Amino acid sequence: MLEVKSISMDMGGRQLFDGLSFVVEDGKVFCIMGGSGCGKTSLLRALMGFETIGSGYISIDGELLTPSSAEQFRRYMSYIPQEPALPSEWVRDLVSLPFELAANRGKPFSKSLLFGEWERLGLERELYGRKVAELSGGQRQRVMLSVSGLLNKPLLLVDEPTSALDRHSSGLVLGYLRHLASRGSTVVAVSHDEEFAAGCDGRIVIS
Numbered sequence: 112m113l114e115v116k117s118i119s120m121d122m123g124g125r126q127l128f129d130g131l132s133f134v135v136e137d138g139k140v141f142c143i144m145g146g147s148g149c150g151k152t153s154l155l156r157a158l159m160g161f162e163t164i165g166s167g168y169i170s171i172d173g174e175l176l177t178p179s180s181a182e183q184f185r186r187y188m189s190y191i192p193q194e195p196a197l198p199s200e201w202v203r204d205l206v207s208l209p210f211e212l213a214a215n216r217g218k219p220f221s222k223s224l225l226f227g228e229w230e231r232l233g234l235e236r237e238l239y240g241r242k243v244a245e246l247s248g249g250q251r252q253r254v255m256l257s258v259s260g261l262l263n264k265p266l267l268l269v270d271e272p273t274s275a276l277d278r279h280s281s282g283l284v285l286g287y288l289r290h291l292a293s294r295g296s297t298v299v300a301v302s303h304d305e306e307f308a309a310g311c312d313g314r315i316v317i318s
């Protein structure tokens with residue numbers, strides 16, 4: 112269970128929120144909504160311990176997220192930013208790279224498993240041989256989502272997963288996140304998309 116309790120954050124001298132609290136139960140898809148600049152991305156970064164909170168606490172399974180525990184916590188998380196910085200030139204390298212990291216030792220990479228995830232996400236197999244720069248923003252994010260699916264971490268944080276997508280693909284992404292949640296992952300997604308939020312198990316709107 113992820114618990115955010117009475118937190119405040121200060122970014123660049125501006126107070127983003129004061130006394131923000133919510134709980135996300137395991138295996139649920141939770142949506143963070145709110146106007147542009149209200150602090151949604153900063154909140155996701157705080158959940159990873161990359162931003163400091165001013166008061167309150169964040170806990171995961173009853174353990175406090177602190178500057179010293181954050182690195183360990185991140186081993187159990189996947190994060191997909193709105194515009195992922197992609198370190199590889201080729202899609203085939205991009206998808207296999209995370210499996211070479213020490214943090215993901217023991218997680219198998221297989222092309223056939225990947226293609227199974229791609230089918231759920233509406234991605235064509237021919238993308239595998241393409242250059243990353245040739246993918247659209249929506250395709251990039253879905254490719255990263257498929258990798259998160261294979262990594263199968265307990266907590267998935269994703270920023271605006273449907274903002275670059277048409278309605279059909281948005282539905283596939285929501286269905287995919289729900290599939291990951293039904294398998295046991297907890298998903299926290301930032302979104303402006305009302306239809307997406309309606310398909311989540313819970314939401315918070317930051318004012």
Ligand SMILES: Nc1ncnc2c1ncn2[C@@H]1O[C@H](COP(=O)(O)OP(=O)(O)OP(=O)(O)O)[C@@H](O)[C@H]1O
Pocket residue numbers: 122123125127145146147148149150151152153154
């Ligand atoms: N590194 C930083 N230093 C200073 N201020 C920052 C930093 N990152 C974000 N901010 C400020 O914090 C506020 C919240 O930014 P954030 O990106 O979290 O908002 P958001 O709700 O995700 O916005 P959007 O929906 O437009 O992506 C903004 O006013 C932004 O300018």
